Amino acid sequence: MKTTAIQKLMTKNLIKLNLEDSLTKAESLFKKHNIRHLPVVRGSKIVGMLSYNDLLRISFADSTNDDGDTVETTVYDMFSLEQVMSKQVSYVNASDPIGKAADLFTKENFHALPVLENDNLVGIVTTTDMIRHYNTHCN
Numbered sequence: 001m002k003t004t005a006i007q008k009l010m011t012k013n014l015i016k017l018n019l020e021d022s023l024t025k026a027e028s029l030f031k032k033h034n035i036r037h038l039p040v041v042r043g044s045k046i047v048g049m050l051s052y053n054d055l056l057r058i059s060f061a062d063s064t065n066d067d068g069d070t071v072e073t074t075v076y077d078m079f080s081l082e083q084v085m086s087k088q089v090s091y092v093n094a095s096d097p098i099g100k101a102a103d104l105f106t107k108e109n110f111h112a113l114p115v116l117e118n119d120n121l122v123g124i125v126t127t128t129d130m131i132r133h134y135n136t137h138c139n
Helices: 023-033 052-058 074-078 098-108 127-137
Strands: 037-042 045-051 112-117 120-126
Touching: 023 037, 023 052, 023 074, 037 120, 045 052, 045 112, 045 120, 052 074, 098 112, 098 127, 120 127
Parallel strands: none
Antiparallel strands: 037 045, 112 120
């Protein structure tokens, strides 16, 4: 049986943050694109990962002020992206078999992994991508 490479199921149209971006921008991207993980880059090099849960740890990301519809972002101004993101980033290569990502997801309790090619960020693979792949190809 032929193994499938991660590049076949990874998300290539990346939404990412630059290291200098604000946490307010991060929250906006999470909500606008309905995603839970953002790679953080300096140029094309991965330097961290930020999850929506990372934001929740420092604030109530959905809290509103008295008018009921403005997100309170004061707490975001107290931290930099670099302070909140995960800096110890595990990754997979685009040509790796999907089993490598599955192993990392289960052993390390990750839900998203950056995908590199020649040390450059080229995609992201998530547990949702794995489930979609399984449902499409294994049922």
